[in-house]
Amino acid sequence: MEGKLTTHVLDTANGCPAAGMTIELWKLEAQKHEKVSSHITNEDGRTDGPLLQADTMAVGSYELLFMAGPYFAQKTDLLPSPPFLDAIPIRFGIADLTAHYHVPLLVSPWSYSTYRGS
Structure with a gap:
């Protein structure tokens, strides 16, 4: 069985998938953090393919960086500057x-939650 890393972002404030959100994947190592890739979510709030799969998977620590501020700024001009999240x-x-x-994100301009999905 081949391993993979996926994500899904749901906009809980608007009750829809978070289409158009930028996500960065970083590999974290003791002395440096290396950017692995950057993605933009599709209409379903997902990336078009796995963030990592078979030959790109490696044991270690990672960070997904979800650009929620710019995403919500495109949705409304009623948010404070700077944004809360x-x-x-x-x-x-x-x-x-x-x-x-699978690392899903449920997000609004004021809160977020995540879990290990399937």
Whole structure:
């Protein structure tokens, strides 16, 4: 079984997938953080493909950086400046290269939550 990393972003303030949100994937190492990739969510609030898969999966610590501030700024001009939530980091570890790691984000301009999905 090939492992992979996926994500899904739901805009809980507007009750819809968060289409058009930029997401960065970072590999975290002791002395440096390396940007692996950048993605923009599609109409379903997902990336068009896995963020990592089989040959790009590696054991280690990672961070997904969700650009919520710019996303919500495009939705309304009623938010404060600076926004309450801007770039939302979610740090997690990959230990099993054959597993599916799914990191969803439920987000509004005022709160967010995540979990390990399936």
